[in-house]
Amino acid sequence: MSGFSMPSFSGPCRVLKFDADKCVGCNLCVDACPLDVMIPNPEPGLEPIVVFAEECWFCGGCVQECPHGAITLIFPAKQRISTIFKRKDTGEEFRIGQKKPMPPNIVPPSGE
Amino acid sequence: MNWHEYVNATGKVPAWPYEINYGREHVIKTDVLIIGGGVAGIRAAISAKQHGATVAVADRGAAKYSGAGGAGVDHWHGAVLNPCSKITPRQYSDVAMYCxxxxxxxxMRYIVGKEGWDTLLELEKWGMQIRDVxxxxxxxxxxxxxxKLMFAYDVDNKHCLRVWGNNIKRVAFAEAKRLGVDIYDRICIFSLLTEGGVQGxxxxxxxxxxDRTGEFYIFRCKAAVVATGGGSRIGGLAPELNAASAMGDLNLTGIGHTIGWKAGAQLVMMEQAGTYGGGFGYTPYSMGNSDNTYQGAPTVDYxxxxxxxxTRYGKLLDDYRDVFRTSNPDTFVLGHGIGVSFLKPGSANDYEATHLDPKIGEKVRSGEFKMPLYNDFTDLSDLxxxxxxxxxxxxxxxxxxPIFETWNEAGFDPARDLLQCVITTPDTLYARPGWVGINAGPxxxxxxxxxxxxxxxxxxxTIPGLFVAGGRPIFGGGCHGESHTTGRYSGRQAAAFARANDFAEANPEQIKKEKDAAYTPVNNKGDIGWKELNYAIARVMADYCGHVKTEEVLNLGLKxxxxxxxxxxxxxxxxxxxxLARMVEDYSFFDLGQCYIEAAKARKASSNILRFTRIDYPEVDPEEWHKxxxxxxxxxxxxxGSLDCWFxxxxxxxxxxxxxxVKYAELD
Structure with a gap:
C-alpha cells in the first residue's frame, strides 16, 4: 500500500460536500465565495477543489448560489457537538452530526 | 472535494488555476472609488451612480455575497420614519448618544433616523420582502x-422592523450591476493615495x-468612500473561531482603518475594546438564547x-406581550444589533430590551434552577x-x-424540542445568555x-474627498441597517464632491514604495507564512494592548x-x-496595531463605556477625560487632539x- 506525503490542517479540512451526481462543474460557487476558498477542478465538469478549507466562514453563499443543490456545509466537529436539542416530551437528546440522525423536519422559511 | 481527496485520487497537486503576473499594473480611472463591496459599499456605489458619477467598487471578496451583511439580515433598525413609528430622528439620535x-x-444616528426607512423602501423595490405580504x-x-409591517423589540413604538432579508445582498448587488457599476472582486486595497503623497x-x-492573479491595481479617483469591515483578525487567527463568528470572516482585517491612518486621517475611539473575540467556537445563533434575533424566546432550566x-428594573413579567415593551412607559426600546453599548452594562437602562430574571445567578447557586438552560418554544403560539x-x-x-436548513435536516422541531443554551457562569446567564454562544470570546x-x-x-x-460608510469604519458603530443608510448617504456625498473637483495627482514615488513593500514576500523566499505572522501579531496585541494596559507595557507593544x-x-x-493578499493584510496590522496602541496611550484614564482599563490611570470616566x-x-x-463628544x-x-x-445632506 502506498500513500502521499501531505501536511495536516489545524482546523477542519473538509468544509463542503459536493454531490457528484448533481454537480456539473459550473464553478458558480467558486466565484461566489467571499473568501475564495475553492478553485475549479482541472478536469472540466468535475466538482471544485476546496484548497483553503480553514478560511471558510460557513456563510452558505455557495449553497445558495448552486443551481443544482449539490453542496452541503460540513460544520467543524467542535461546533457540531455543542448544538444540542432535547425533545420535550421524551427527554431524548440529539445533535447535528449524531451517528443515527433524526428524520428531517422540513419547515419553510417565512416568505417562501 | 477537498484538496487531500484530490491529491489522493489523482496523485497530483492541482496547479494554480489562474495566470499569475505579480506586479503587472492596471490603472483604473473613476469619479468615485468605493473601497469595500459589502452592504455599505454596494449602497454607496448605487447612490453615487444614481447621482451621475462613474463608479468603481474594489471588493476584497466577491460582492454578490461578501461582507458581514452578505448572508442576510432579520431586523432593521432606524426605520424611524416608517408610518407606524412613534419615534423621531432626534429622539433616536439622542437616545443612542445617551446609551x-x-x-x-x-x-450619523440622526442621518440614519432621517433616511433609514427610505433606504429600506429601496430594497423593497429591488425585491426584498419587508412586510408580511x-x-x-x-x-x-x-x-x-x-x-403589514412587523415590529421587533418594541410593539408600542414600532420603529424597529422585522425583515425577510436573506436575499438582501443579492438584490442590492443586482441593482448595482443593473446600473452599470464597475465591480472589481478579489482586490485587496492596502493603501490610499493622497495629493502629492502628503498625509492629510x-x-x-x-x-x-x-487575490487570484497577483496583479497590481492603481485606482485613480476624484472622491472615495471607505466601506470596509472591522479589524477582528488582528486580535487572533483561529479557523475554528472565524468559522464560528456571526459577523466576522477572515477578510475582516480593519484594512480600511489602516489605509486612512497611514494617509493622515483622524481616527477616534480606537482605544475602545470590543466585547468579544469574533466567535469562540459555537455555530452562531445555534445556542439557546433570549436576545437579539431570539428576543422573547422563553427559557427553562434543566x-x-x-x-x-x-423589565430592566427586575419586575418579573406575566404577559408575554410585555416582553416586547419598554421597562419605562415614558421611553422606547432602542433594541440590540445596533452597535450601541448601553450605559452601565448590566444595570438598569430605560432604553434596553427586557431580559431574563436578573436573579438567575443567585437562583442557580441556590439550586432553584439547574443548568444547562434551554429555550422552550413549545408553549408559544404558532404565530x-x-x-x-x-x-x-x-x-x-x-x-x-448554517442554522435553519441544517436544523431542519437534523430534525429539529421548535414545536416539540428544547434548544440547549451555553453552559456558563450563572451570572452571565442573566442579561444575554445566548449571546455568549453567538460571539463569545476568551x-x-x-x-x-x-x-x-x-x-x-x-x-x-478629515481627508478631503474621503467619505466613510458602514458600521465599522465610521466611529461609533452601527450594524446592518446603519451600513446601508450611511452607504447610500456617503455615495451621494462622494458624487457631489466629484462633480465639484477634478482628479488630483498622486506621488509616483509613494506608489513605487508601497508596491515594492507589498510584493516583498514574492521575492523573499523567507520562512514565515501569513498565518504564522498573523498569530504573532495577535500575540503582541493581546499581551501589550489587552486587559493589562500601562504606559510601559503599551510602549513595549509599539517596540x-x-x-x-x-x-x-x-x-x-x-x-x-x-x-500574497493575506500577507499584505498581515503587513497592514503593523500600522493598525500602532494605531490601536497609540490610541490607548493617548487616553490617560479608564472608562467603563469604552471597556478601557489603564492600570496606571485607574480613575474611571473622570470628567476631564470624557471626550x-x-x-x-x-x-x-x-x-x-481633543474633541467634545457632542461636537x-x-x-x-x-x-x-x-x-x-438640511444644510449638509446634499438633498436632491
Whole structure:
C-alpha cells in the first residue's frame, strides 16, 4: 500500500460536500465565495477543489448560489457537538452530526 | 472535494488555476472609488451612480455575497420614519448618544433616523420582502394590519422592523450591476493615495493586489468612500473561531482603518475594546438564547422549570406581550444589533430590551434552577414561534443555510424540542445568555471596539474627498441597517464632491514604495507564512494592548511591532496570489496595531463605556477625560487632539440637528 506525503490542517479540512451526481462543474460557487476558498477542478465538469478549507466562514453563499443543490456545509466537529436539542416530551437528546440522525423536519422559511 | 481527496485520487497537486503576473499594473480611472463591496459599499456605489458619477467598487471578496451583511439580515433598525413609528430622528439620535454615554456618533444616528426607512423602501423595490405580504402573521402582536409591517423589540413604538432579508445582498448587488457599476472582486486595497503623497491631503486614489492573479491595481479617483469591515483578525487567527463568528470572516482585517491612518486621517475611539473575540467556537445563533434575533424566546432550566422575563428594573413579567415593551412607559426600546453599548452594562437602562430574571445567578447557586438552560418554544403560539424561528432566524445573517436548513435536516422541531443554551457562569446567564454562544470570546483577547474615522455631517473624514460608510469604519458603530443608510448617504456625498473637483495627482514615488513593500514576500523566499505572522501579531496585541494596559507595557507593544516588522516582516514567503493578499493584510496590522496602541496611550484614564482599563490611570470616566481623542499621523508623527463628544451639535454646527442635516445632506 502506498500513500502521499501531505501536511495536516489545524482546523477542519473538509468544509463542503459536493454531490457528484448533481454537480456539473459550473464553478458558480467558486466565484461566489467571499473568501475564495475553492478553485475549479482541472478536469472540466468535475466538482471544485476546496484548497483553503480553514478560511471558510460557513456563510452558505455557495449553497445558495448552486443551481443544482449539490453542496452541503460540513460544520467543524467542535461546533457540531455543542448544538444540542432535547425533545420535550421524551427527554431524548440529539445533535447535528449524531451517528443515527433524526428524520428531517422540513419547515419553510417565512416568505417562501 | 477537498484538496487531500484530490491529491489522493489523482496523485497530483492541482496547479494554480489562474495566470499569475505579480506586479503587472492596471490603472483604473473613476469619479468615485468605493473601497469595500459589502452592504455599505454596494449602497454607496448605487447612490453615487444614481447621482451621475462613474463608479468603481474594489471588493476584497466577491460582492454578490461578501461582507458581514452578505448572508442576510432579520431586523432593521432606524426605520424611524416608517408610518407606524412613534419615534423621531432626534429622539433616536439622542437616545443612542445617551446609551453610549456620548461615545457614539450623533450625526450619523440622526442621518440614519432621517433616511433609514427610505433606504429600506429601496430594497423593497429591488425585491426584498419587508412586510408580511403573504399574510402569514395575521393576528400577531408584532403586526400592523394596514401596512403589514412587523415590529421587533418594541410593539408600542414600532420603529424597529422585522425583515425577510436573506436575499438582501443579492438584490442590492443586482441593482448595482443593473446600473452599470464597475465591480472589481478579489482586490485587496492596502493603501490610499493622497495629493502629492502628503498625509492629510485630498484623496486621489488607492492601491491593491489581486487575490487570484497577483496583479497590481492603481485606482485613480476624484472622491472615495471607505466601506470596509472591522479589524477582528488582528486580535487572533483561529479557523475554528472565524468559522464560528456571526459577523466576522477572515477578510475582516480593519484594512480600511489602516489605509486612512497611514494617509493622515483622524481616527477616534480606537482605544475602545470590543466585547468579544469574533466567535469562540459555537455555530452562531445555534445556542439557546433570549436576545437579539431570539428576543422573547422563553427559557427553562434543566428540569423544564420556566425562567421569567423581567423589565430592566427586575419586575418579573406575566404577559408575554410585555416582553416586547419598554421597562419605562415614558421611553422606547432602542433594541440590540445596533452597535450601541448601553450605559452601565448590566444595570438598569430605560432604553434596553427586557431580559431574563436578573436573579438567575443567585437562583442557580441556590439550586432553584439547574443548568444547562434551554429555550422552550413549545408553549408559544404558532404565530409567536414562527415570528422568531421562521422569520427572524431563517433570515438573519449566516443563519439560513448554517442554522435553519441544517436544523431542519437534523430534525429539529421548535414545536416539540428544547434548544440547549451555553453552559456558563450563572451570572452571565442573566442579561444575554445566548449571546455568549453567538460571539463569545476568551478573557485574554484583543478585540477592537467601535473606533473609526472621525466624520462630519457629510460623513466625510478629515481627508478631503474621503467619505466613510458602514458600521465599522465610521466611529461609533452601527450594524446592518446603519451600513446601508450611511452607504447610500456617503455615495451621494462622494458624487457631489466629484462633480465639484477634478482628479488630483498622486506621488509616483509613494506608489513605487508601497508596491515594492507589498510584493516583498514574492521575492523573499523567507520562512514565515501569513498565518504564522498573523498569530504573532495577535500575540503582541493581546499581551501589550489587552486587559493589562500601562504606559510601559503599551510602549513595549509599539517596540515589539516595530521589531517584528523589520525582522519577521522581511522573512516572509507566499505560495500564490491568495497567500500574497493575506500577507499584505498581515503587513497592514503593523500600522493598525500602532494605531490601536497609540490610541490607548493617548487616553490617560479608564472608562467603563469604552471597556478601557489603564492600570496606571485607574480613575474611571473622570470628567476631564470624557471626550473624544482624535488621533492622526502628520509627517509620520502621532498627533492627539481633543474633541467634545457632542461636537456635532456645537459650533460651527447648530444645536438643531435638522438644520445641520438640511444644510449638509446634499438633498436632491
Amino acid at each position: 453610549d454615554d456620548g461615545y457614539c456618533n450623533g450625526s 403573504k399574510d402569514e402573521f395575521v393576528g400577531s402582536i408584532f403586526r400592523d394590519d394596514e401596512t 491631503a485630498r484623496v486621489c486614489g488607492a492601491l491593491g493586489v489581486h 428540569n423544564g422549570k420556566p425562567i421569567a422575563f423581567a 409567536d414561534r414562527r415570528a422568531i424561528y421562521n422569520l427572524m432566524l431563517a433570515h438573519e445573517g449566516k443563519c439560513r443555510v 478573557n485574554n483577547w484583543f478585540s477592537p471596539g467601535s473606533g473609526g474615522y472621525l466624520t462630519d455631517w457629510r460623513l466625510q473624514s 515589539r511591532l516595530a521589531d517584528m516588522r523589520e525582522s519577521e516582516g522581511e522573512r516572509t514567503f507566499v505560495n500564490n496570489p491568495h497567500e 473624544l481623542i482624535p488621533l492622526s499621523l502628520k509627517d509620520g508623527e502621532v498627533v492627539a 456635532y451639535k456645537k459650533g460651527p454646527y447648530s444645536e438643531d440637528l435638522e438644520s445641520n442635516y
